[in-house]
Amino acid sequence: xxxxxxxxxxxxxxxxxxxxxxxxxxxxxxxxxxxxxxxxxxxxxxxxxxxxxxxxxxxxxxxxxxxxxxxxxxxxxxxxxxxxxxxxxxxxxxxxxxxxxxxxxxxxxxxxxxxxxxxxxxxxxxxxxxxxxxxxxxxxxxxxxxxxxxxxxxxxxxxxxxxxxxxxxxxxxxxxxxxxxxxxxxxxxxxxxxxxxxxxxxxxxxxxxxxxxxx
Numbered sequence: 556x557x558x559x560x561x562x563x564x565x566x567x568x569x570x571x572x573x574x575x576x577x578x579x580x581x582x583x584x585x586x587x588x589x590x591x592x593x594x595x596x597x598x599x600x601x602x603x604x605x606x607x608x609x610x611x612x613x614x615x616x617x618x619x620x621x622x623x624x625x626x627x628x629x630x631x632x633x634x635x636x637x638x639x640x641x642x643x644x645x646x647x648x649x650x651x652x653x654x655x656x657x658x659x660x661x662x663x664x665x666x667x668x669x670x671x672x673x674x675x676x677x678x679x680x681x682x683x684x685x686x687x688x689x690x691x692x693x694x695x696x697x698x699x700x701x702x703x704x705x706x707x708x709x710x711x712x713x714x715x716x717x718x719x720x721x722x723x724x725x726x727x728x729x730x731x732x733x734x735x736x737x738x739x740x741x742x743x744x745x746x747x748x749x750x751x752x753x754x755x756x757x758x759x760x761x762x763x764x765x766x767x768x769x770x
Contacts, residue, residue, distance in 0.1 A: 568630025
């Protein structure tokens with residue numbers, strides 16, 4: 556896989572990103588991965604984001620991860636969630652312009668809150684992956700209208716997304732959806748990142764047919 560450092564034009568200035576892809580391949584779709592909260596140390600190098608990106612790259616899926624405004628070399632400053640949602644849109648636009656492929660959009664924690672909103676609304680995104688949902692901190696009501704394939708991965712001891720709250724949220728969402736509970740881990744999937752990576756990889760294999768329909 557080739558790793559390319561990218562500067563994406565964004566609404567608050569340049570957005571720092573990493574693009575991994577296999578030159579010469581003909582992939583069915585691409586992937587965009589959104590990192591956790593920028594005010595609490597979240598970057599595109601977060602361990603969960605890295606594992607999701609690694610799963611995509613090993614399936615020979617072009618994958619883009621990026622830093623929100625004010626993180627790393629990305630210009631601007633924290634945008635209260637609204638600005639970061641616009642950053643997701645800019646990253647998606649760049650990825651689609653580069654590859655002209657359907658996209659699976661993944662987000663971890665804060666990244667799920669801002670990223671999945673964009674993915675649910677944009678017709679170029681055909682599947683969604685949410686990790687570490689936090690219903691008390693984010694409004695996921697937009698997912699109630701989405702019939703795109705969805706994967707949710709949650710730790711059974713997640714301090715920001717208690718199981719009862721997450722199950723209540725997911726019960727209101729339309730199919731298709733896959734839910735994977737990772738036993739005995741916290742919000743950051745400590746000690747079980749390999750399991751998270753494998754769950755993502757399996758889902759990516761399963762949705763290849765849906766990508767053909769979306770494309």
